[in-house]
Amino acid sequence: DVKVTQSSRYLVKRTGEKVFLECVQDMDHENMFWYRQDPGLGLRLIYFSYDVKMKEKGDIPEGYSVSREKKERFSLILESASTNQTSMYLCASSRRTLYGANVLTFGAGSRLTVL
Amino acid sequence: DAKTTQPNSMESNEEEPVHLPCNHSTISGTDYIHWYRQLPSQGPEYVIHGLTSNVNNRMASLAIAEDRKSSTLILHRATLRDAAVYYCILDGSARQLTFGSGTQLTVLP
Numbered sequence: 001d002v003k004v005t006q007s008s009r010y011l012v013k014r015t016g017e018k019v020f021l022e023c024v025q026d027m028d029h030e031n032m033f034w035y036r037q038d039p040g041l042g043l044r045l046i047y048f049s050y051d052v053k054m055k056e057k058g059d060i061p062e063g064y065s066v067s068r069e070k071k072e073r074f075s076l077i078l079e080s081a082s083t084n085q086t087s088m089y090l091c092a093s094s095r096r097t098l099y100g101a102n103v104l105t106f107g108a109g110s111r112l113t114v115l
Numbered sequence: 116d117a118k119t120t121q122p123n124s125m126e127s128n129e130e131e132p133v134h135l136p137c138n139h140s141t142i143s144g145t146d147y148i149h150w151y152r153q154l155p156s157q158g159p160e161y162v163i164h165g166l167t168s169n170v171n172n173r174m175a176s177l178a179i180a181e182d183r184k185s186s187t188l189i190l191h192r193a194t195l196r197d198a199a200v201y202y203c204i205l206d207g208s209a210r211q212l213t214f215g216s217g218t219q220l221t222v223l224p
Contacts, residue, residue, distance in 0.1 A: 036204070040216065042216040043202075044214075069129065090158050090159070101206070102206045103149070104212060105161070106159050106160065107158050107159070108158050109156075109158050
């Protein structure tokens with residue numbers, strides 16, 4: 001069974017802490033994505049990566065950075081967590097295609113609370 | 116980015132068909148239409164996608180209008196396990212999918 005695994009299901013952090021959210025996929029997918037999901041706002045794309053060491057900003061990159069040192073792993077970093085980053089974070093991956101049959105496989109999500 | 120419009124919520128009775136509509140009037144010629152659903156406390160899961168022709172798989176059917184400005188996801192016999200938020204998304208050449216707020220489907224026993 002193919003999988004996208006997010007390292008933590010629930011995290012509680014304090015304002016100003018550095019936070020790492022890890023995502024690993026076992027499908028040899030080229031593309032990986034980080035979304036956040038908030039009530040009434042749907043899923044919003046933070047960053048995505050279409051190759052190792054490559055990254056592109058999504059719709060809401062401010063306050064976040066990412067790292068993709070290996071094909072299977074995509075990390076989301078909050079350099080200094082703030083309360084407005086309390087959210088559900090979702091990682092996804094997909095195989096590279098020439099045109100948009102870009103089928104995503106999502107992880108179960110990481111719910112982050114920043115106090 | 117091309118956008119989609121869906122109703123905020125819909126209700127269906129168990130074991131009856133459900134037709135979930137989606138409008139995408141600004142769709143471009145190479146945009147695929149994707150549907151995902153999100154069950155409570157889970158990440159979204161892929162349901163179906165298509166380009167021009169109607170598509171069927173074990174989960175659902177996708178009916179695409181001839182002008183491609185709208186589409187309908189069809190669940191042939193709704194079960195209580197189909198209660199979820201359903202997202203209609205356009206996938207073009209940007210390699211990223213933009214999710215809207217989706218349609219909350221309630222299935223009544």
